[in-house]
Amino acid sequence: MPAGLLILLYLIAALLPLGLAWAQGLTPRSIADELASGAGILALTVILAEFLLLGRYRFVARRLGTDIVMRMHQLLARGAAILAIVHPFLYTSRRAPAPDWDTQRQFFVTAEFAALWPGIVAWLLLPALVLMAIGRTTLGYRYETWRLMHGLGAALIAGFGVLHALRAGRYSADPAMGYLWLALLGVALFALIYVYVLTPMAQLRHPWRVSSVTPVALRTWEVALHPARDFTFRYRAGQFAWLNIRDSPFGPWENPFSISSAPTAGPEVRFLIKELGDFTATIGQVEPGSRAYLDGPHGHLTVTERAAPGIALIAGGVGIAPMLGTLRELRARGDSRPTTLIYGNRTEEQIACRAELEALARDHGTRLTHILSEPPEGWQGATGQVTPDLLRAHFGGPEHRQWVYMLCGPPPMLAAVEDALIDLGVPARNILSERFSYD
Numbered sequence: 001m002p003a004g005l006l007i008l009l010y011l012i013a014a015l016l017p018l019g020l021a022w023a024q025g026l027t028p029r030s031i032a033d034e035l036a037s038g039a040g041i042l043a044l045t046v047i048l049a050e051f052l053l054l055g056r057y058r059f060v061a062r063r064l065g066t067d068i069v070m071r072m073h074q075l076l077a078r079g080a081a082i083l084a085i086v087h088p089f090l091y092t093s094r095r096a097p098a099p100d101w102d103t104q105r106q107f108f109v110t111a112e113f114a115a116l117w118p119g120i121v122a123w124l125l126l127p128a129l130v131l132m133a134i135g136r137t138t139l140g141y142r143y144e145t146w147r148l149m150h151g152l153g154a155a156l157i158a159g160f161g162v163l164h165a166l167r168a169g170r171y172s173a174d175p176a177m178g179y180l181w182l183a184l185l186g187v188a189l190f191a192l193i194y195v196y197v198l199t200p201m202a203q204l205r206h207p208w209r210v211s212s213v214t215p216v217a218l219r220t221w222e223v224a225l226h227p228a229r230d231f232t233f234r235y236r237a238g239q240f241a242w243l244n245i246r247d248s249p250f251g252p253w254e255n256p257f258s259i260s261s262a263p264t265a266g267p268e269v270r271f272l273i274k275e276l277g278d279f280t281a282t283i284g285q286v287e288p289g290s291r292a293y294l295d296g297p298h299g300h301l302t303v304t305e306r307a308a309p310g311i312a313l314i315a316g317g318v319g320i321a322p323m324l325g326t327l328r329e330l331r332a333r334g335d336s337r338p339t340t341l342i343y344g345n346r347t348e349e350q351i352a353c354r355a356e357l358e359a360l361a362r363d364h365g366t367r368l369t370h371i372l373s374e375p376p377e378g379w380q381g382a383t384g385q386v387t388p389d390l391l392r393a394h395f396g397g398p399e400h401r402q403w404v405y406m407l408c409g410p411p412p413m414l415a416a417v418e419d420a421l422i423d424l425g426v427p428a429r430n431i432l433s434e435r436f437s438y439d
């Protein structure tokens, strides 16, 4: 299914309750009252649809890219919060329990506490949840704690929001609309159950064992996993998986990492992990033989199947991980297309798998350019950042416009390289990039 169709389906789903409300043909009220109801209905629909934009559903993330799905999730949540906040203040009708003669709730906005309290709880929780997500890094929560609170808070908002709509809503009093809300709530809660219950249950049947943990650069490790039972993990070079090195797959202790091994190289799966926070800081102490679980593969940073005449890989720091998987796969397949790797780091010690990359350059003909922003004395290679001039020197020819470009690294670098490639005439569809952070 093309990405455009997926977005169209989302828009249809997001507008469905509004359409159903409109189709009821109730006697119109003031514009302000209609806007108030519309804002409430739209906010609730967007909130319920947020559960499908978790970046964990392959049929969505594979087409749009996990980072784009996460960005949509963040921006739509902000929009929903604004709509929800203004929703109660837009009403102009009298607030009182609707008398019997006002069967269509045309002249009164309900003031019954039983109808209002779920809405008030959801109304207070939603902006709090959005603000906590925006300020997550500054608030200093552990990522796992934040994730649990975020999931639980979102489930409460969805539940209370639907209860409020069913009890207080003028349009939601219609049985068809009521069933629609319950169905959407069911889908939303199922989406959470899928991630936190069904996926780990499926993982129980596919346990892994850590086979080795090897230092490959300063504070960077290559972790190899072997299936603990006989099963095949199918993935494409450049994809990523959620890794959980524990005895149980249940809980929030899983982190996304790009796969650095080649799919055709056998059942072993490898990751390149840089020490950063609480989990990754201890990665070097993981004992071989430890149990692990994987959720994947995810991600769309896959170029080996594309029919491009050449492949350019532009990596910053540990963004080399998916490139390594891709180069290893191209070598394993004997793919003779020209490949160029531009690999930026701060210091020389941070260059991961340097000997292997140089062997690839020698044996596979990969054009390899290291670039360091803090080079040591006597460094012969490129220095500074990946600039438009450097990219022009590598990809300035007309034939390079047909190449496929794979980008992974710090967000500012990705933005600069994407702009420079577009300026060189590379069509956007030939540029694939992945961010390692969803903030």
Ligand SMILES: Cc1cc2nc3c(=O)[nH]c(=O)nc-3n(C[C@H](O)[C@H](O)[C@H](O)COP(=O)(O)OP(=O)(O)OC[C@H]3O[C@@H](n4cnc5c(N)ncnc54)[C@H](O)[C@@H]3O)c2cc1C
Pocket: 066, 137, 142, 143, 144, 240, 254, 255, 256, 257, 258, 259, 271, 272, 273, 274, 275, 276, 277, 278, 279, 280, 281, 299, 318, 321, 322, 434, 435, 436, 437, 438, 439
């Ligand atoms: C698609 C993708 C691929 C990645 N590939 C690699 C890779 O190949 N090698 C590598 O070293 N790093 C990779 N990362 C980054 C890696 O996931 C984080 O560095 C790691 O999760 C940090 O965890 P921590 O517990 O050590 O640090 P924490 O202090 O807990 O977190 C530091 C930051 O890492 C991010 N993070 C932590 N946990 C998660 C989580 N469960 N889900 C999403 N983000 C999280 C958050 O932005 C957080 O603020 C990738 C990230 C993404 C999104």
